[in-house]
């Protein structure tokens with residue numbers, strides 16, 4: 657048994673560690689440190705700049721919750737943009753919706769995609785799907801292009817707001833995403849841990865409210881991430897996240913490990929400690 661541990665350190669105050677069974681990749685790209693290793697509890701794991709990002713066993717919690725609430729509530733779900741998402745899990749979930757015709761994924765770091773295709777094939781099983789167009793580039797620069805045809809759904813699957821992911825947490829970026837949405841479109845983001853990273857979560861809510869008419873955070877477990885409780889946010893101009901189309905949920909539900917109709921409704925319930933803080937945002 658190896659004595660090697662992968663430890664995520666949160667601001668020098670809190671650590672989460674996994675015993676490394678085997679190192680599969682250790683490298684550094686132009687943008688970040690990229691590690692992939694095998695572990696007993698979570699299977700193969702991707703970590704970026706010291707932060708645990710995705711694991712074979714627990715990725716479904718995160719990817720299903722980022723993707724499906726937006727996909728089943730947007731007026732249409734034909735043309736989808738993913739920003740980030742280099743492990744491929746978000747694209748895989750999007751492509752399970754039978755209405756999807758075109759998915760553009762803009763990931764800044766080709767080295768993440770290469771490492772994940774090589775070692776985390778179980779997560780990104782959609783790379784060969786002809787509906788997927790992968791662009792290696794900055795998602796913020798991409799959405800600033802005015803000539804883009806509108807998207808029904810835009811999903812932000814970025815890293816935390818430090819390093820290359822920082823621009824993806826700014827008002828300007830959010831307003832560019834709003835401008836690229838089709839009528840009835842939905843923009844959904846991962847919005848960090850509302851418990852451990854409360855300021856990051858609240859700042860994102862405040863900024864999103866400045867740009868989108870309807871901003872609805874929702875919650876669920878993410879067992880690999882520091883603190884476990886995670887949040888995502890559903891943003892639109894008048895799309896009620898609780899008015900999901902049951903036929904669209906039915907089409908994907910049997911293939912999900914976490915998401916279903918009941919989870920969809922329950923996830924939008926706001927815990928009291930956050931209700932008060934959200935009311936205080938005005």
Ligand code: SAM
Pocket residue numbers: 687704708709710718739740741742743762763764765768793794795796813814815816819820821822823824846
């Ligand atoms: N599930 C993960 C989490 O929240 O911990 C995030 C997964 S995904 C691997 C995040 C990806 O966003 C990374 O591959 C990173 O390279 C990419 N990324 C960061 N900044 C970006 C940007 N400005 N444009 C496009 N992709 C970006």
